[in-house]
Amino acid sequence: MTNRGADPVPDSAPQSAPGAGLRLAALMSPARAADVVDAATRRLLGERFEVVWATEEHLAGVDDPAKPAALDPAAVPDLVAGADVVLTSWGTPTLGKELWSGGTGPKVVAHAAGTVKNLIDPAILDQGIAVFSAGPRIAWSVGEYCLAAMLTQARRLPRFDGAIRAGGWKQAGFRGHELAGAKVGIIGASSTARALITLLKPFGCDLVVYDPYLSAENAADLGVRTVEIGEAVESAFLSIHVPNVPETKGMITRELIGRIPDGAVVVNSSRGPAIDQQALLDHVLDGRLYAALDVYDPEPPTFGERVLANANLLLTPHIAGDTAEGHLALAGYVLGDALRWLDHGTRGPSFVDPAVWSIAA
Incomplete structure (x- = not known):
């Protein structure tokens, strides 16, 4: 699900005059x-x-020196004391609701990263605290990854790359396929899915989406058709974009994977548990399907040599949303919306809507 755009909010929304002095606590390591x-x-x-x-x-x-340094939870209360805004990111510890006890605490949490579900207690949303997440900005990076993965696997580039590295040349009787005009099934109409839909528009694809929360009106605005999950998987390309909630665990079952057409490309950049990973690998290993996986169950994965050597499989280490340009843009993305909230009481695209907390990523 995506957050609402720049909608007006009630008169009770916290505001400050433009230019007013505000205190901000940056709760992240210097490296972050x-x-x-x-x-x-x-x-x-x-x-x-x-x-x-x-x-x-x-x-x-x-x-572990290989792991990035994180903020000490014990340091948070002193850093936050008197702050109007807290700027957070990866490595910020959970912000307990006690920071807002007695009606005190920051007016805004601006998260220069993705999900805020492990960052805050949703109880603070009921106190009128505005929370912003850079998830929609990261979504664009993920959308680019999914498009690149689709094209890479459709044209069978890993197979041809491997042939060259092994001293070969063209593969007799073997050709890649085009994305243009193909049926693309999308599971979940999240912000990453919407970024991919935007990127797919020039290809003239038949875009079908399974998402029980996507209305017919919103589907029409996106330029897609809503379908049941069984029809969505019956596509030449299948891309998964669901949050990590109990309802999505194992939703792409072995039976559904069996309905994916021969030669189709499956891309998972959302959550590993959303799909029966072993069932998908079985179909990839027998040559029936192609897949690009950026997420796994568990992470990191421990695959055997047969999986690692398979030319139908593209494997990346959970980096779909990780780009140099995208990361540097994250703080500015959420702070821009936070300031519009403080100055004018408007919600921007990074605003975390309490109404969709239960189904958000």
Whole structure:
């Protein structure tokens, strides 16, 4: 599901006069700040906020040097004290509702990353706290990944690449296929799905979507057809875009995988548990299907040599939303909406709507 656009909010929405001094606590490591805050956003922060940055002294000890440093939960209360806005990202610990006890606490949480479900207690939404997530910005990066994966697998590029590396040349009797005009099944009308739909428009595909929460009106606005899940999987390309909720676990069953047409391309960039992973691999290993997997169940995966050597399989390490440009844009994306909320009481695309919390990613 996507959040609503720049809609007016009730008069009770917190506001401040443009240019008013605001205090912002940046609850992330210096390394993460360098990753998600670009130069323009740093200038904006200096113009609009008194900023308190977390430093190396505020980081938790890391047992594994290969893992990025995270903020020490014990440092959060002091950093947040008196802040109007908190800027968070990966490595920020869960913000307990006690930060808002007694009617105090920040007016805004701006999350320069994706889901906020492990970041905040939804109870704070009932207190009128505005929460923003950069998920819609990350969605564009994921959409590009899905398009690239579809084209890569449709043209069988890993197979041809492998042939060249093995000293071969063209593969007799073997050709790739075009995406143009093909039927594309999309499971879930999330923000990543909508980014992919936008990118697919020039290809003139027959776009079919299974999402029980997608209305006919919204489907028409997207330029897609709504179908049942059985019809959605009967497509030349299948892309999965569902949140990690109990209802989506195992939703693409072995039986449904058996209905995917021979030679089809399956892309999963959402959550590994959404699909019967072993069933999909069985169909890939026997040569019937092609797949591009960025997520797994469990993560990281432990595949045997037969899977790792298979030319029908494209494997990436959960990086669909991870691009250099996309990461640097994240803080600016959420802070822009946060300031519009504070200045004018309007919701931007990164606003986390409490009404869709239960079905959001």
